[in-house]
Amino acid sequence: MKEIVILGAGYAGLRALHVLQKSSADIHITLVDRNDYHYEATSLHEVAAGTQPDEKICYKIKDVINSNKTVFVQDTVEKIDADKKEVYLENQKLNYDYLIVGLGFQSESFGIPGVKENALEMVDVKTADQVHKHIVEQMKKYKETKDEEYLRIVVCGAGFTGIELVGAFVEGSKKFADIAGVKPEDIQIYCVEAVDKILPMFSDKLGQYCLKYLKKWDVKLLTGKPIKKVEPGAVIYQNSKDNENDLVALKAKTIVWTTGVSGSKVIGDSGFEERRGRVMVKPNLTDPNHDDVYLLGDVSAVMDPSSNRPYPTTAQIALTMGSYAAKDILNQLKGQPSDPFSFKSLGSVASIGNTHAFGVVGKTEVTAYPASFIKKAIMDRSLFETGGVKEVLAKGRFDFYH
Ligand code: NAD
Incomplete structure (x- = not known):
């Protein structure tokens, strides 16, 4: 054997x-x-924003073990x-x-000083949950202090993960605002990105679709601003390309690191x-x-x-x-x-919030609800391919399962 x-x-x-x-x-x-559970890594941003509970993206490993053939060691x-x-x-x-x-x-911090100490990671269910709990705490502190830095959330890096996280924060902002006792538009969401053009793997049309929504939701997307350092409560970025000494401090009580x-x-x-x-x-x-x-x-x-x-x-x-x-x-x-x-990739779709998404499926560009539908179908497919029918029925993304 x-x-x-x-x-x-x-x-x-x-x-x-x-x-x-x-x-x-x-x-x-x-x-x-x-861990004794599997988690859907593609949904961590939703746990971080509190738009999905962590149990919705996890299932027990023992559920997929055939004990005649496999032993599980935690x-x-x-x-x-x-x-x-x-x-x-x-x-x-x-x-x-x-x-x-x-x-x-x-x-990956790329050796940038202060990242490990002063920014939050989102690499597994525990860290995603910590991000959510941290934001809830900051909202409560705003209520006591009225210091706007508690309402400011900075996402570092506008790759797929950063953009999906920003979209989820927009969706979560109503709940955050309720805790802080402010309007959802008072929650300030920033995304700081080193390069000028975000999501270079997509066409200009899809890039514009994404930018249109970020703008509509008043997300402050700062491109061409490489982060040089993270200090307690501040992201330090280089403001102009040709001047290494032109550094700006963006102060915020929540800083999430998603630069790769x-x-x-x-x-x-x-x-x-x-x-x-x-x-x-x-x-x-x-x-x-x-x-x-x-x-x-x-x-x-x-x-x-x-x-x-x-x-x-x-x-x-x-x-x-x-x-x-x-x-x-x-x-x-x-x-x-x-x-x-x-x-052969079936394509890639990025969600921005629960009902908006954009991407490419086969050779076809998709946006809005159809893209969001496809994204949910992709998620259910990975649930099916790792967990099987039982997990899709319990945790699947379409309400008609319930
Ligand atoms: P990434 O490397 O794709 O993006 C990181 C971004 O951070 C880049 O835009 C980069 O320019 C920026 N960055 C790097 N250093 C910086 C700095 N010092 N200051 C400011 N910005 C900086 O990483 P990711 O988004 O974590 O994705 C990792 C992988 O997972 C990728 O292959 C991605 O395609 C995949 N992914 C796919 C999906 C999906 O299919 N929906 C979702 C999430 C992640």
């Missing part, structure tokens, strides 16, 4: 588990995660010794024949050849130096032949990688070769 260890119960890990558990191969699986992965085929957890050591690594992402991510720190700690926690994998998604180690999702870099850059890390590609790695292992056990991994 072959032992397959899966590290991480995110999109890639749970998708691989789903495919492996369905097979009749002579395998035993050990799934490791530090523990923290510290290091992988791929030469010895060993995984060191905080409380025990595991051995494997095949290893699937889907340990996800962490926030890197793969899990375990990858660097384990000595893999990596860049920002991502390993340039072989065509079957294995480590170039270890045929039995699959690196998936945020810890993996696969070149997109059409752009000559690694594919962006999305839930969609993580799910596809999870299926592929499981099937590749099953093929190897049967002595059959697999075709190399290939990925």
